Amino acid sequence: MIGRSGAKVEVLETVVYKFGGKNPKEQGRYCEILQPPAAPQILKIYDNGYYMERLIDIHDRSPKELVGAILKLLATYVWPRPSVVSAEEMRDWRKSVETFSDQAVPGLNGSLVYDLYEEDCFRLTHGDPTFANLMQRKDGNYALIDPVPPRPTAPPVIEMDIARLVQSLYGWEHALESSAWPDVKDGPDLAQQMIDFFPGKSTPRIWFWSAYNCGRIIYNNADAASVLWAQEALPKFLEKLDEVCL
Numbered sequence: 001m002i003g004r005s006g007a008k009v010e011v012l013e014t015v016v017y018k019f020g021g022k023n024p025k026e027q028g029r030y031c032e033i034l035q036p037p038a039a040p041q042i043l044k045i046y047d048n049g050y051y052m053e054r055l056i057d058i059h060d061r062s063p064k065e066l067v068g069a070i071l072k073l074l075a076t077y078v079w080p081r082p083s084v085v086s087a088e089e090m091r092d093w094r095k096s097v098e099t100f101s102d103q104a105v106p107g108l109n110g111s112l113v114y115d116l117y118e119e120d121c122f123r124l125t126h127g128d129p130t131f132a133n134l135m136q137r138k139d140g141n142y143a144l145i146d147p148v149p150p151r152p153t154a155p156p157v158i159e160m161d162i163a164r165l166v167q168s169l170y171g172w173e174h175a176l177e178s179s180a181w182p183d184v185k186d187g188p189d190l191a192q193q194m195i196d197f198f199p200g201k202s203t204p205r206i207w208f209w210s211a212y213n214c215g216r217i218i219y220n221n222a223d224a225a226s227v228l229w230a231q232e233a234l235p236k237f238l239e240k241l242d243e244v245c246l
């Protein structure tokens with residue numbers, strides 16, 4: 001099985017080997033930090049890959065159930081923990097985000113990041129908690145695979161994680177693989193309900209990252225269906241951001 005960033009996943013009887021792709025070693029280490037039950041148990045890390053516990057694919061749940069399961073995992077085991085990236089590494093993160101926005105996210109005013117985040121509010125985050133990255137253990141508990149370790153252009157703020165859920169609720173998985181994932185017809189309504197659940201200042205932040213992540217998808221150009229989805233979703237997120245930033 002080959003992943004979007006070129007990583008390969010070999011599913012064995014009880015364990016899974018993920019190797020190749022951009023930086024499997026870094027991802028394996030980050031999974032170890034996230035640790036079970038939120039993330040898969042990591043058994044061994046090599047330069048080019050890592051072994052982890054085998055989990056079960058789930059595509060047959062309602063979007064509400066998926067969102068609920070992901071938020072519960074993050075809010076219980078991930079977001080309460082402190083960030084693991086050094087302040088030094090993240091020193092100029094706003095500048096990095098602004099530059100990336102201005103270069104790669106058409107229509108997004110990158111300088112907004114300075115108003116949205118007057119203070120650093122870094123937490124431990126997953127970085128990519130989409131529906132596609134939610135799996136289940138035999139005991140029925142959920143776990144999130146495939147995290148994205150933070151970096152200056154992808155800071156560890158909880159609104160970045162929530163924006164990944166917005167991505168799923170706006171039909172990213174369905175656009176990618178319509179035979180495996182149902183269309184999320186009420187996704188935008190569910191996204192709004194989810195966002196309203198967080199404090200007021202989270203709202204513009206979440207729409208900002210939702211738009212920003214479209215730019216990341218287009219920039220990474222990993223697969224045509226994702227890029228098409230991002231090109232169509234970007235103006236919707238920019239409009240939402242505009243509405244709340246007036």
Ligand SMILES: Nc1ncnc2c1ncn2[C@@H]1O[C@H](COP(=O)(O)OP(=O)(O)OP(=O)(O)O)[C@@H](O)[C@H]1O
Nearest residue numbers: 003004005006007009016040053054055057145146
């Ligand atoms: N621990 C696991 N147990 C069982 N299957 C797994 C496990 N990890 C990954 N898989 C299978 O491999 C698929 C892709 O895995 P993953 O999400 O890590 O990579 P990706 O999103 O395709 O790639 P990339 O890291 O390039 O974004 C999953 O959807 C799942 O079907």
Ligand SMILES: [Mg+2]
Nearest residue numbers: 132133145146
């Ligand atoms: Mg994945």
